[in-house]
Amino acid sequence: FVARNAFNSATSIAKTFTFKHQNVALKRMADVNAIDLIMEIRDARAPLSSSNPIFDKMYPSIPRLHVFSKFERSIYSEKQLADLSAKQNAECVVGDLRDDRSHRAIIKRLVNKYNTLDNPYLSYMGMNVMVVGLPNVGKSTVINGLRSRGTNNKGYLRVGNSPGITRKMTGMITISNDPEIYAYDTPGVALPAVLDLETLLILTIVGCISDSSVDPILTADYLLYTMNLQRNNLREKNDNDSWYSKFMKSCTNNISELL
Numbered sequence: 001f002v003a004r005n006a007f008n009s010a011t012s013i014a015k016t017f018t019f020k021h022q023n024v025a026l027k028r029m030a031d032v033n034a035i036d037l038i039m040e041i042r043d044a045r046a047p048l049s050s051s052n053p054i055f056d057k058m059y060p061s062i063p064r065l066h067v068f069s070k071f072e073r074s075i076y077s078e079k080q081l082a083d084l085s086a087k088q089n090a091e092c093v094v095g096d097l098r099d100d101r102s103h104r105a106i107i108k109r110l111v112n113k114y115n116t117l118d119n120p121y122l123s124y125m126g127m128n129v130m131v132v133g134l135p136n137v138g139k140s141t142v143i144n145g146l147r148s149r150g151t152n153n154k155g156y157l158r159v160g161n162s163p164g165i166t167r168k169m170t171g172m173i174t175i176s177n178d179p180e181i182y183a184y185d186t187p188g189v190a191l192p193a194v195l196d197l198e199t200l201l202i203l204t205i206v207g208c209i210s211d212s213s214v215d216p217i218l219t220a221d222y223l224l225y226t227m228n229l230q231r232n233n234l235r236e237k238n239d240n241d242s243w244y245s246k247f248m249k250s251c252t253n254n255i256s257e258l259l
Helices: 020-031 053-058 078-087 100-116 139-151 197-205 216-234
Strands: 037-043 064-069 091-094 127-133 172-176 181-185
Touching: 020 053, 037 100, 064 078, 064 100, 064 139, 078 091, 091 100, 100 127, 100 139, 100 172, 100 181, 127 139, 139 172, 139 181, 197 216
Parallel strands: 037 064, 037 127, 064 091, 127 181
Antiparallel strands: 172 181
16 A cells, blocks of 8 residues: 555635634734733644744744643654744743643743843733734633633633634733733634645644634545555554554545545
């Protein structure tokens, strides 16, 4: 069995997913002053596809921290993600954003950043962190976790498994009392245009774009393509292996056969 070495589709689909509430949020984000740190939440399963260059253009000189969510489901190592962040002049934390150990690691990194910032107003105004990212990467989840860990108050931001739960930018939320650290939660901002089909499908699979926007058979076909590639690279090259045993007797590149 030989897996496809490229994914091709003749299907024509929309590649623009920025909505009105996101444009409003971008304008409000641009008007916020005195931001000390940008904390960008990315999906560790798609560390490049879940980045958004809009944030780099909006805040070119503000220090940034990349937080990679869903690390427990990623094929990438912590070192690979740290190296990626370093190339983009950012620090890095990885973890499961529902896990208190990840919250402690993020708070520790924020406190370290607080202690190294050269800001004369920090001692009586606190550090302001803007939390940004694509839809459904876990921004509100991480703020709720940090608030619970850093202030002993339970989180209060709505969260969900679909993109678009947060539709308005919040005011400052206290996520640490000592030292004083505040966060702005922002709506997920989609890429203004997805330039290639594979990026679109990756973002759909990890939940950053609504799965109702893309043909589910096309999404399933891309999953089959990636599974076959990973099987060839990481598993024993056996046509009758466990990847297919529940569904069919041998490997295939044809999604219609599998379905």
